[in-house]
Amino acid sequence: MSRQKKLLGLFVIVICFSFSFLQGAVNEKILENIFSFTVLGPNKEALAKGTGFLIAKQILATNYHLVSKAVKKVEGLNYKGKKVKFDGIISFDKNLDLALCRVNQKKPGLQLGSFSSLSPGKKVTVVGSNEIGEIIEFNGEVKEIHEINPTLHVAELTISGPLTLSGAPVLSPEGQVVGVLLALEGGRRVALPVDGLTKLSQTNAVKKFKEWQAENYFETLEGALFAGRIYEAVGETGRAQIHLENAVKLNPNDVNLLLQLADIYSEQRNFESAISTYEKALQKQPNRDDIYMKIGNVYLNMMKWNEAINAFQKAFDLNPQNEKVYLYMGQAYEELRQFDKAAEAYSKYVSFDPEDKAEVQKRIGLCKMETKDFEGAAQAFGEALKKFTQDLDLHENYAQALLKAKHYDEAAQKYYELAQLNPKRAEIYYNTVVRMYDEAKMPDKAIEAAQKMVEANPQSDTAHYNLGYLYVRLKRFKDAVEVFKKVIELRPDNDYAYYNLGYCYNQIKNYSEAIKAFQKFVELNPEEANGWFNIGINYMMLKKFDAALEPLKKTVELKPDFSVAWFNLAITYLNLNDRYSAIDILEKLKKLDPSLAQRLRDILSRY
Template sequence: MRENPFRQDNEEIRELVKQFQNLKAGRGNSFLEEEAFEKIIDYFDDVEDLPQALEAAEMGIEQYPYSSALLIKKADLLIATRHYNDALEILDHAELLDSNDINLYILKTDVYLALDQQEKAVELLENALQLFDGQERIELLFELADVYDDYEEFDKIFDCLKLILEQEPNNEEALYKICFWTDFTGRNEESITLHNQIIEENPYSELAWFNLAAAFQGLKLYEKAIDAYKYAVAIDEKFDYAYRNMGDAFIRLRKYRDAIEVLEKVLELSRPEDVIYEAIGHCYDRMKNFAQARFYYRKASHLNQGDSKLYYKIACTYINEEQWSMAVKQLESAMQIHRLQPEYNLAMGECKMQLGDYKEAIQYFSNVVRQRPRNISSWEALIRCLYQGEFYEEALEQAKAAIKITESKPIFIYYLSAIYLALGKTKEALLQLEAALTASPRLLKKLIHLNPAVLRHQLVIEVIAHHKKNK
């Protein structure tokens, strides 16, 4: 029976370390080959005993002064201990002995980056690309891409990855990375061309199909994206990210049933995530199946209890069903996390108003107005609440303030007219109505929605009729 090779390796390295210690102590006639020194250095490096690794490198170089491999290992150790200039000096010496070792260029790049000399790192690697081919050239291109990332030359990262894939279309690392950088740089058209070429040669590359789909999605060509994702999952039926992105594409196309189907597939293939449950809830919400929407929003909130937005979304499903008290409970949970979030205060104000708690509703709507003083819907909600609660004097003050802040938006002139009518100031009401009709006749519906009874006021009918006739 064949002996365990790992055991043999361990025994070999123990013997080499023993010989090294004897050599250090000057015992016996110990002699070590160049390769043995390399193994000893690697051993001490692996066990993080850098002083002994450096000592082994120095002894090895003393014995083999023309060994570029030992010089490079010493430089690597000096970089690890942040002696960058010393490392650079040794690497220059190693280059004179053997300029064809790729590790020279990778370690020099590390030194230049550590010394914040990105331009030198770029120049070094660009020149080195002319010296190497095959896997070594690919390794240098990855190194150059990392330098460009550090240097924030993001388009050049894409260029490096593109060169790698043109040389090796099935390189998984490049395929994974270029998907991100395509989206980041917006170079979707180039990505489509590149991945179509890859697919022609490698039609069963699920990553190439995925990247093609993602590029189509980046251009909002959702139908084409879905078709490409379908090829990806046909090749790899457990490709959960393809199902995930396909779900997003279906949502963009408002094909909510299809989106639910593929998002449920994601849940089968990977651990539960709040964003997936939330997306399924969103689909049911759009389909007006509010009970199912709540079910999935709740699942999402159990996984992410600190996300106030999920409680707000549950509240909105209750609001759509006019279950105001149930909505209030969810909004209270949301507002324990983000008390002054305008959307939450606006929704809470609406619920309180529908429940007849006008004073509380006014407080919530006032919070929104303070947060968003130029927002029309905030003022509209506050004034509507004051009017419905019959706080006409306060409604009048707020309507005037809204007109001033929003530069005389016609909706508030209509509201001013309704408030004057409620206060029995008919003349002022009719003057404001005429001004509002002149500014925006289509917003008359806002006045009617605020109080349909105004259409039973004879003078109001006459002003509207007169305006239509003149128009």
């Protein structure tokens, strides 16, 4: 009696342990319809472990790849750990990896829902076996719906769990079965459509496991295809490649299968194998322009531009209405820097009025800029801007094309528009217009642009400086004086504003103010010989030769080969009645500048 009590106590502990894994969201009516099982080999070794669930009395649904391995026996357990007898296989679908088995369970089965009720974000629950046969609940949601082929979709789930979850029911929040779980190598979990179960016969004669011809489903053509396509859909291209290679060995004449494998090779960047496999498909169907297109795209990825063009040309020869040929040929020609051919190919593509027309117009514009067809480039950029109205780079390219095409006023308007669209670069745009008109020898418009630049940014010393520079170019020195004074007000350390101010004062014969400006310049740039030289020259203009002497001496000290400075220093010495110093300079000028030396000799002859 004591021994019986101990055994009973142990049994209670085991049951509690089994329930401890559940989260409480699944009731007993669901649990009693779900079973773990082990597929045994001839020596009773475990060949596979998984999960199954009742869909009717004595009818258990699971994955075919699990039970297909059975040699003699399948051992099952219910959620309480009691054994469940598996009699054999009733029916199966190798294209969906689904099977129905006969079991000695008379529960009515789980209610079936519809796979179409699943969508990304939908909450689901999976109840299935762990590695030791306990039934566990996993909760998650649909991550993504993948199309395997036009008639088959699967749902990738966020649920993790052991491989033994394969065959488990995927439950909706209402408790209906909406999918059959397929646990993939690598951790991915997908729901196969529950609708496939309704197409399987529940009335076929049972094929006993001891009479069953065991097979490894994934080594069959159907299994290799199914696994390859599932793995490809969820992004496991390495595993997809392995299964599809097996499928090709089993059916080497299936062109679509060859193409799918070649696509996988291409995704894996195994380009040589991709090309070889595409060519095998072409041997069987040589008039497929789409295969030549695939080959061309692989060559693009390999940066073999000429080979890509050859492949695209063959695609074109087979189907001149395949507009993508022109797009890809354009890309290859562009990489070869054959921009004229690239623009021509892109233009033919655009003639088909594709959805990405505007994007390709940008490429046409860039190619035409390279060939210096600026009119064509401007036209292409203008077309592209009809769609990409806020693309600043495109606006800049359009403005540059207009400038290069010498449509100066249109270019100016575009740069002004850019200044509004991108205020951070407004000064650059205005400055471009100023420089454009200046180089085009259109000074009035250059000044107008510079004035706009000042109006747009009145605190910019650069804007004022450029305006002053243009006034100097036009010899409007009084206007320039006012502008350079404004530059100095905005930026007192702008050394060349002082220099230009001094130059302008010199030109209007205001030598005293010129001296002040140049003195400020040399304060900022004491080693700049030109500043000292201009101080000396302006003192000379005032006939203050004693004041001119030191600045000119400083000039030639800083720049000993400055022949004009030596000449003016000699003149200063003469005006200070120092003929001997002037004669000394004559000897230096003979080496530096013979023509100036001759002029000085002529002057000395008169003293």
